[in-house]
Amino acid sequence: GQQVMQIPQYQHVQEGEDFTTYCNSSTTLSNIQWYKQRPGGHPVFLIQLVKSGEVKKQKRLTFQFGEAKKNSSLHITATQTTDVGTYFCAGIVGGGADGLTFGKGTHLIIQP
């Protein structure tokens, strides 16, 4: 069953507001990857976190990996209309024999 949970499923924000999506696993993750899928597009790799407690930034995006390597978050500061899309986390669950397990994604809707 689904072992990588992501919340919220949908998030409506006003342009300029901040946005955060959370990813949780019941088991320790070897790594966590984040992807963005624009409406009508395909998932595009954003970043990978490997180390416990790791924090990485990409302009207005901040990615965190929990100390226990069971959770991660993506925070966007001052959202813009170009941030619209679905954000997926993906991790290696167990030994990795099944490849990446994707969360169900958070759909970010921005109101101008």
Add this chain to the structure above:
Amino acid sequence: DTAVSQTPKYLVTQMGNDKSIKCEQNLGHDTMYWYKQDSKKFLKIMFSYNNKELIINETVPNRFSPKSPDKAHLNLHINSLELGDSAVYFCASSQVNLPLDTQYFGPGTRLTVL
């Protein structure tokens, strides 16, 4: 110069038909994948091929058969299509057969079964 390409982009067909989706990558990657994305945007891996060898086969009906003529191509053949097969199918590739490796996705094929 598209890195991962898929054809067709859209596929509309009747229940019971057999169809194929083609995928090609020009990145020189060793591993290719097929993912299914349902109407709720849930992405689930179906198959993975590494050097023409199937290395992952999730609980996918045997009506789905991946075929890899060479390292740069991974096609998906579907027999006896059912309504529940309607989805977007994404091909992807990665450099090596490591789950840690970045997945490069193709543009997707939207399959509609009537």
